[in-house]
Structure formats: structure tokens, C-alpha cells
Amino acid sequence: MSAMFGRRRVGRCPDCSDLHLLRDPDxxxxxxxxxxxxxxxxxxxxxxxxxxxxxxxxxxxxxxxxxxxxxxxxxxxxxxxxxxxxxxxxxxxxxxxxxxxxxxxxxxxxxxxxxxxxxxxxxxxxxxxxxxxxxxxxxxxxxxxxxxxxxxxxxxxxxxxxxxxxxxxxxxxxxxxxxxxxxxxxxxxxxxxxxxxxxxxxxxxxxxxxxxxxxxxxxxxxxxxxxxxxxxxxxxxxxxxxxxxxxxVRLQQQLLQDSLASPVPPELADGYFLEEWQRLQRRWAELRRQRRTFERERRSFTDAAVRLGRERCELEQQKASLLKQQYLRDSPPPGHSRGGDADVSFCPKSGQCGCPPITPSPKSGAARGRRQEGAGARTPDTPELYSALNLSYNSSSGTEPRAESWDGPTGPRTTCSTQSPLFSYSLDRW
Known part of the structure; x- marks a missing residue:
């Protein structure tokens, strides 16, 4: 929002300068x-x-x-x-x-x-x-x-x-x-x-x-x-x-006396106002051209930032899917696990954990893409711009606590946490 407010202020500066020039031609x-x-x-x-x-x-x-x-x-x-x-x-x-x-x-x-x-x-x-x-x-x-x-x-x-x-x-x-x-x-x-x-x-x-x-x-x-x-x-x-x-000097004095003594004649007034109107139209045309150029540049920058954000999200999803496959391939088979222990699910239901699953389904990804395409081009927020410019953005200080859900004293325990430092390190390393 701060970036949008700054752009709006920058967009108003040419208007103010042109209006100042129009008001003060001296x-x-x-x-x-x-x-x-x-x-x-x-x-x-x-x-x-x-x-x-x-x-x-x-x-x-x-x-x-x-x-x-x-x-x-x-x-x-x-x-x-x-x-x-x-x-x-x-x-x-x-x-x-x-x-x-x-x-x-x-x-x-x-x-x-x-x-x-x-x-x-x-x-x-x-x-x-x-x-x-x-x-x-x-x-x-x-x-x-x-x-x-x-x-x-x-x-x-x-x-x-x-x-x-x-x-x-x-x-x-x-x-x-x-x-x-x-x-x-x-x-x-x-x-x-x-x-x-x-x-x-x-x-x-x-x-x-x-x-x-x-x-x-x-x-x-x-x-x-x-x-x-x-x-x-x-x-x-x-x-x-x-x-x-x-x-x-004589002509200026005479014109000044004429202007003070009597109003401008209609035949001269028409020409004077026509000249001023033409000058104003030229200034407005230049202002519109500058505004169109600014809007075009802003739109292109926004599209590029959104496109870079989408590509970054797709790359993160691909990295997550590859890590999941590697983890499942390297993990022991399910028969060797102890029967008394509670089952730990890394992908619980959405009702039990507030974080989304690691690997989204193709249907949900396609639906999300259709929703984004239907919404049209919008102004990216601060995290998207940071991700498009390859800059680090820390939205919260410290590590987030892990969320645990228990079905009962003897029931299966479901553990869900946000991306740990080890996981983020593995993503960056990948």
C-alpha cells in the first residue's frame, strides 16, 4: 500500500507542475x-x-x-x-x-x-x-x-x-x-x-x-x-x-491605460481567449500523453512483477514435490513401524491444521490459476514485489510455533508445522 501511495503522489507531481505553469506564465x-x-x-x-x-x-x-x-x-x-x-x-x-x-x-x-x-x-x-x-x-x-x-x-x-x-x-x-x-x-x-x-x-x-x-x-x-x-x-x-x-514603453502604457479604463473589445477578446484556449489544449494534450506513458510503464512493471511471482511459486511447488518424493523414497517401509505409536501425518486435513498441504493437487492449482486469470491484473503487494526483485522479506520475527492436534489420550497424534529452518535450508540448497 505504501508503494501504491508513493506512485500516486509521483503521478500527481506533473499535474501540479503543469497547473503551476498554467497559473503563472510570467x-x-x-x-x-x-x-x-x-x-x-x-x-x-x-x-x-x-x-x-x-x-x-x-x-x-x-x-x-x-x-x-x-x-x-x-x-x-x-x-x-x-x-x-x-x-x-x-x-x-x-x-x-x-x-x-x-x-x-x-x-x-x-x-x-x-x-x-x-x-x-x-x-x-x-x-x-x-x-x-x-x-x-x-x-x-x-x-x-x-x-x-x-x-x-x-x-x-x-x-x-x-x-x-x-x-x-x-x-x-x-x-x-x-x-x-x-x-x-x-x-x-x-x-x-x-x-x-x-x-x-x-x-x-x-x-x-x-x-x-x-x-x-x-x-x-x-x-x-x-x-x-x-x-x-x-x-x-x-x-x-x-x-x-x-x-x-509608450505602447505598454497605452495598453495599460486602455485595460484599466475600458474592458477588452469583443473582437480582441475572442482572439485572446482563443489563443489562451489553444495553449491550454496543447498543455492538456501533453499532460495526457505523459499520463498514458506513465500508466503503460506502471502496467508493464506490474505484469512483470506478477509473472515473476507466479514463476517463483511454481518453482517452490516443484521443489516441494521433489523433496516429498525423495523423502518418501528414503523413508523405511510402513511394516517396520511400531503399532503402539501414534500415526504422524505430514499432510493433515485442513480442519486440523491451518497450513496448506505441501503438494497441491492439479485441480486446485488449475482452479487457482483460473481465479487469478479471472481477477485480471492487480497491483502486487509487498511480499510479491520482494520475491520478484529477489530480496529477502521477513514478515514475522522469530520462529512460528508448531501446531499439534490430539484425537485423544490413546488416539493418533497429528503434527503440523510451518516450514522449519531445516526445510527452508533444504529448499534453498535444492
């Missing part, structure tokens, strides 16, 4: 969506690491460009300092020229000739020598003044050219840092200013700046070709996923 949906979400998270994490590496490379490029920009700024500062020094020198020269002009205009002309007159003989010769010396000095001073003015004009031109070059260089740097690419006019201005001034004045700063621009363009092109393609693709895909998610 678990199935979570299991079906967990794997794609995990793969999507892994892909997002790998893409984030790739973007992080690309961002670090871009930061390194930007750091190098900032170093180059600082170097160029230092060069521009040096040029600015140089131009300031030249401006200071020009101011000093202008001051010197102004002082010279003041001396020429405010010079006392009678002091020198009075000394000459005192030292030289009088006459017209003194006046002529004084006039010629003054003219020569005036011509020399005019020449010096013209030269100084020419140098001043050249210095002013150079200052204006350097100021224009620095302004154009600053504008070009700002345009490059802002990300502009159309710098043709600015490049022409820088080239013209450098050609006008010469390399000995500018120090090749325009050429160095062009080299820095070309290097910066190469680095930006390499970074854009390497990172813009993957990054743009990733950004486009993320944006599309974001839009789809937003649309899905």
Missing part, C-alpha cells in the same frame, strides 16, 4: 527573455570597453595637440617679445633723432666763430671757413637724419608686418582649435607675410605651424577613421534601440 516569459537580455548586456559591456579605450586614445591625441599648441604659443610669445624689443629700440632711435633735431634748431652759432676769430687772423677767410664747416656738418647731420628716418620707416614696416603675421597666426590657431577645415585664405596670408618678411625675421614659425597643422589633420583623420565608424554605428544602433524602447 516564470516562462522570464526564463525565455533572460538569455537574450544577458547576451545584450554582454555586448553593451564590450562596446562600452571599446568606447572607453577609444576615448582614452582620443584624450592622448588631444594631450599631444595641446602640447604642440603650447609650444606654438611659446614661440608666438617669443616673437611678440622680440617685436616689443624692436618697438622699444625704434622709440629710443626716435628720441635720439628728436634730440638731434632740437640740437640742430637750437644750436648757438656765434660761440665757435668768436673763438676762431680770436685765434685766427681776421678777414674774409674766417667767415668762409666757418660757413663751409657748418655746411659740411649740416649735410652730415641731414644724411644721418635721413638714414635714421629710413631705418625708422623700415622698422615701422617690419613692426606692422610682424603684427599682421601674429594676428593671422592667432586667427589660424583659433580656427584650427574650433575644428574648421577651410583655411585657404588664412594660409595664403601667412605665406605672403612670411615671403615678405623672410625666414631670418620670422624664424620659420609659419612652416612649423603648417607642419603642426598637417600632423594634427593626420591624427584627426586616423582617429575619425578608426573610431568614427564604430562609434557612429554604435551610437546609431543605441539611438534606434532607445527609440524602439520608448515606443514599446
Amino acid at each position: 516564470t516562462v516569459n522570464e526564463l525565455s527573455h533572460s538569455a537574450p537580455q544577458w547576451t545584450h548586456r554582454e555586448e553593451c559591456r564590450q562596446q562600452g570597453e571599446i568606447l572607453r579605450e577609444q576615448f582614452q586614445e582620443m584624450e592622448e591625441h588631444v594631450a599631444r595637440l595641446q602640447d604642440a599648441l603650447e609650444h606654438e604659443k611659446a614661440k608666438s610669445k617669443r616673437l611678440q617679445l622680440r617685436s616689443n624689443q624692436q618697438e622699444a629700440a625704434l622709440r629710443r632711435q626716435e628720441q635720439q633723432l628728436n634730440r638731434l633735431k632740437d640740437r640742430l634748431t637750437d644750436r648757438p652759432r656765434d660761440k665757435g666763430p668768436s673763438m676762431d676769430v680770436l685765434n685766427l687772423p681776421p678777414g674774409e677767410q674766417l667767415v668762409k671757413t666757418f660757413r663751409s664747416a657748418a655746411r659740411r656738418e649740416e649735410a652730415a647731420l641731414r644724411l644721418v637724419l635721413e638714414r635714421r628716418e629710413a631705418e625708422l620707416r623700415e622698422a615701422m614696416k617690419l613692426r606692422h608686418s610682424l603684427t599682421t603675421l601674429l594676428h593671422a597666426l592667432r586667427v589660424n590657431m583659433e580656427h584650427t582649435l574650433s575644428g574648421g577645415t577651410d583655411a585657404g585664405a588664412e594660409g595664403k596670408c601667412l605665406a605672403g607675410a612670411e615671403a615678405t618678411l623672410g625666414d631670418h625675421v620670422t624664424g620659420g614659425v609659419v612652416q612649423r605651424w603648417r607642419q603642426v597643422q598637417r600632423r594634427l589633420g593626420e591624427l584627426l583623420s586616423e582617429g575619425q577613421t578608426g573610431a568614427d565608424t564604430d562609434q557612429d554605428k554604435l551610437l546609431a544602433r543605441l539611438e534606434s534601440d532607445l527609440r524602439e524602447s520608448q515606443q514599446l
Whole structure:
């Protein structure tokens, strides 16, 4: 009975699990969506690491460009300092020229000739020598003044050219840092200013700046070709996923509001219930198939156990009959037994002893077989299952007492007992 109860409990487990799955379909949906979400998270994490590496490379490029920009700024500062020094020198020269002009205009002309007159003989010769010396000095001073003015004009031109070059260089740097690419006019201005001034004045700063621009363009092109393609693709895909998610959220919110506000329309309700009914029918069909399989296996196991029990009983009966024949063959003849002793019957009547005879008759065996066949297949009990599985089963502890029946004080004594240990040992040995 315990085995039958255990089988019934096992048979109910698939029903309970299927009913639980039918009542709670969220678990199935979570299991079906967990794997794609995990793969999507892994892909997002790998893409984030790739973007992080690309961002670090871009930061390194930007750091190098900032170093180059600082170097160029230092060069521009040096040029600015140089131009300031030249401006200071020009101011000093202008001051010197102004002082010279003041001396020429405010010079006392009678002091020198009075000394000459005192030292030289009088006459017209003194006046002529004084006039010629003054003219020569005036011509020399005019020449010096013209030269100084020419140098001043050249210095002013150079200052204006350097100021224009620095302004154009600053504008070009700002345009490059802002990300502009159309710098043709600015490049022409820088080239013209450098050609006008010469390399000995500018120090090749325009050429160095062009080299820095070309290097910066190469680095930006390499970074854009390497990172813009993957990054743009990733950004486009993320944006599309974001839009789809937003649309899905809006649709879910709208459906939730519709479900809360109004019941399901009849045309949609029919389709919903039909889908649920089809799913339920599929589950029921699978459950019936599993139940039929379980019943078939249980029936086959029961038939095999019953068949093994019958074969074991037949074998025991054959062993008992052979032992009886051997015992009767080896026993002494009946004439040698004492007449005063009581007759001992090993096969008494059923009324005197509760155990069946050792060798059943063919008719009783056939009747018992017909009764078992008429009863049909049944669930075997515990002793039959133990005997089918070749296992020992002790139904009672200890030996059973012998049953004796006496007809009287002098009558025959009938002794009947269950199978003794010696008899069981002989059966097993046989």
C-alpha cells in the first residue's frame, strides 16, 4: 500500500507542475527573455570597453595637440617679445633723432666763430671757413637724419608686418582649435607675410605651424577613421534601440491605460481567449500523453512483477514435490513401524491444521490459476514485489510455533508445522 501511495503522489507531481505553469506564465516569459537580455548586456559591456579605450586614445591625441599648441604659443610669445624689443629700440632711435633735431634748431652759432676769430687772423677767410664747416656738418647731420628716418620707416614696416603675421597666426590657431577645415585664405596670408618678411625675421614659425597643422589633420583623420565608424554605428544602433524602447514603453502604457479604463473589445477578446484556449489544449494534450506513458510503464512493471511471482511459486511447488518424493523414497517401509505409536501425518486435513498441504493437487492449482486469470491484473503487494526483485522479506520475527492436534489420550497424534529452518535450508540448497 505504501508503494501504491508513493506512485500516486509521483503521478500527481506533473499535474501540479503543469497547473503551476498554467497559473503563472510570467516564470516562462522570464526564463525565455533572460538569455537574450544577458547576451545584450554582454555586448553593451564590450562596446562600452571599446568606447572607453577609444576615448582614452582620443584624450592622448588631444594631450599631444595641446602640447604642440603650447609650444606654438611659446614661440608666438617669443616673437611678440622680440617685436616689443624692436618697438622699444625704434622709440629710443626716435628720441635720439628728436634730440638731434632740437640740437640742430637750437644750436648757438656765434660761440665757435668768436673763438676762431680770436685765434685766427681776421678777414674774409674766417667767415668762409666757418660757413663751409657748418655746411659740411649740416649735410652730415641731414644724411644721418635721413638714414635714421629710413631705418625708422623700415622698422615701422617690419613692426606692422610682424603684427599682421601674429594676428593671422592667432586667427589660424583659433580656427584650427574650433575644428574648421577651410583655411585657404588664412594660409595664403601667412605665406605672403612670411615671403615678405623672410625666414631670418620670422624664424620659420609659419612652416612649423603648417607642419603642426598637417600632423594634427593626420591624427584627426586616423582617429575619425578608426573610431568614427564604430562609434557612429554604435551610437546609431543605441539611438534606434532607445527609440524602439520608448515606443514599446509608450505602447505598454497605452495598453495599460486602455485595460484599466475600458474592458477588452469583443473582437480582441475572442482572439485572446482563443489563443489562451489553444495553449491550454496543447498543455492538456501533453499532460495526457505523459499520463498514458506513465500508466503503460506502471502496467508493464506490474505484469512483470506478477509473472515473476507466479514463476517463483511454481518453482517452490516443484521443489516441494521433489523433496516429498525423495523423502518418501528414503523413508523405511510402513511394516517396520511400531503399532503402539501414534500415526504422524505430514499432510493433515485442513480442519486440523491451518497450513496448506505441501503438494497441491492439479485441480486446485488449475482452479487457482483460473481465479487469478479471472481477477485480471492487480497491483502486487509487498511480499510479491520482494520475491520478484529477489530480496529477502521477513514478515514475522522469530520462529512460528508448531501446531499439534490430539484425537485423544490413546488416539493418533497429528503434527503440523510451518516450514522449519531445516526445510527452508533444504529448499534453498535444492
